[in-house]
Amino acid sequence: IAGITQAPTSQILAAGRRMTLRCTQDMRHNAMYWYRQDLGLGLRLIHYSNTAGTTGKGEVPDGYSVSRANTDDFPLTLASAVPSQTSVYFCASSDSGQNTDTQYFGPGTRLTVL
Amino acid sequence: LAKTTQPISMDSYEGQEVNITCSHNNIATNDYITWYQQFPSQGPRFIIQGYKTKVTNEVASLFIPADRKSSTLSLPRVSLSDTAVYYCLVGDSSASKIIFGSGTRLSIRP
Numbered sequence: 001i002a003g004i005t006q007a008p009t010s011q012i013l014a015a016g017r018r019m020t021l022r023c024t025q026d027m028r029h030n031a032m033y034w035y036r037q038d039l040g041l042g043l044r045l046i047h048y049s050n051t052a053g054t055t056g057k058g059e060v061p062d063g064y065s066v067s068r069a070n071t072d073d074f075p076l077t078l079a080s081a082v083p084s085q086t087s088v089y090f091c092a093s094s095d096s097g098q099n100t101d102t103q104y105f106g107p108g109t110r111l112t113v114l
Numbered sequence: 115l116a117k118t119t120q121p122i123s124m125d126s127y128e129g130q131e132v133n134i135t136c137s138h139n140n141i142a143t144n145d146y147i148t149w150y151q152q153f154p155s156q157g158p159r160f161i162i163q164g165y166k167t168k169v170t171n172e173v174a175s176l177f178i179p180a181d182r183k184s185s186t187l188s189l190p191r192v193s194l195s196d197t198a199v200y201y202c203l204v205g206d207s208s209a210s211k212i213i214f215g216s217g218t219r220l221s222i223r224p
Contacts, residue, residue, distance in 0.1 A: 035214070042201060043158065043214040059213065090157045100146045105157025 002026055004106035006091050012112045013081050021076040021109050023091030029104070031097040032074040033058075034066060036087040037108075043090060049074055050097035081113045118202045123219040132189045134218050136202030139183050147178060147185045148203045152217070158201060162187070189220075197222045 007022045025032065030051045035043040035058075045058030049068040063085060065077045074093075078085055089109045094101035119137040126132045138147070146165050150158035162169055164176040164185070175188040189196055199217040 040216075042216040045213070092157065100148075100163065102160040102163075103150075103158075105159070108155070108157055 004091055004093055004104055006089075006106040006109050008109060009107070010110040010112075012114065013078075015082055015113055016080050019078045019081055019111070021078075021089055021091075021111070023074045023076070023106060024072050025074075025091075025093040025104075026072065027093060027104065028071060029093035029095050030071070031094045031101070032068065033092040033094075033103065034064070034074070034076045035090045035092065036060065036085075037090060038087050046076065046089075048097070081111075083113045085111065086113045087111060117213070118204055118215045120200075120202055120215060120218045122216065123221065125221045125223065126192055127223050128193055129191050132192050132196070132220060132222075134187045134189075134200055134202075134220065135184055136187070136204075137184045138202070138204040141182050141204050145182075145204050147176065147182075148205075149174070149176065149187050150201045150203065150214070152199045152201065158214075161200075192220075192222050194222050194224065196220065 004025045013019050033048045034046040037043045044060045046060055046064050047058055047066040049055045052068050052071045055066050055068055068074055091106040092103040094103045146163055148163040149161045151161050152158040162171055162174050162176045164178050166178050169176045177186040199219050201214045201217040
């Protein structure tokens with residue numbers, strides 16, 4: 001069982017370019033999440049989805065968009081990347097959107113915007 | 115939103131018991147307290163969760179006083195492999211309100 005996979009592992013991107021970070025889970029979890037983690041800081045929630053077909057904004061949604069066309073995939077798109085979006089991005093999933101659920105995290109994508 | 119406050123860092127030695135305290139003065143009635151562990155270059159991993167009193171699993175214990183305004187993660191007999199960042203989370207059932215905070219960087223020395 002792979003759990004959660006993310007792609008790419010790392011990416012260097014020119015400012016102004018469009019980028020999609022991929023996230024796939026095979027646990028049939030209803031809820032999925034995207035976080036960013038900046039150097040020395042904790043994780044901040046960008047967007048989430050409680051179930052396929054629905055999404056919601058987290059703490060820092062500006063400059064990012066998500067879609068949830070099916071249960072397994074939850075891509076994160078940066079329409080026009082800026083240097084402040086340089087960060088490590090983690091995707092996570094849980095059985096439902098409840099805070100009591102354990103979140104399972106992917107290995108992360110290290111993104112550098114120049 | 116229930117904000118959490120943790121020490122930025124802690125140091126200890128192998129074989130010692132380590133207690134990390136998290137303050138959450140504004141915790142709501144429906145909030146649970148959850149702790150995650152994060153190793154360098156990895157995503158966080160669930161450790162333990164509780165609502166009140168004491169919870170114990172094979173990894174750690176979680177102590178929550180009656181007023182629930184704080185909680186203490188206890189790691190018995192730590193080893194070098196317990197060196198990590200530990201996050202305390204407090205929240206209700208809304209996914210949009212999950213806040214990790216900055217965590218506590220625990221360093222274990224031989």
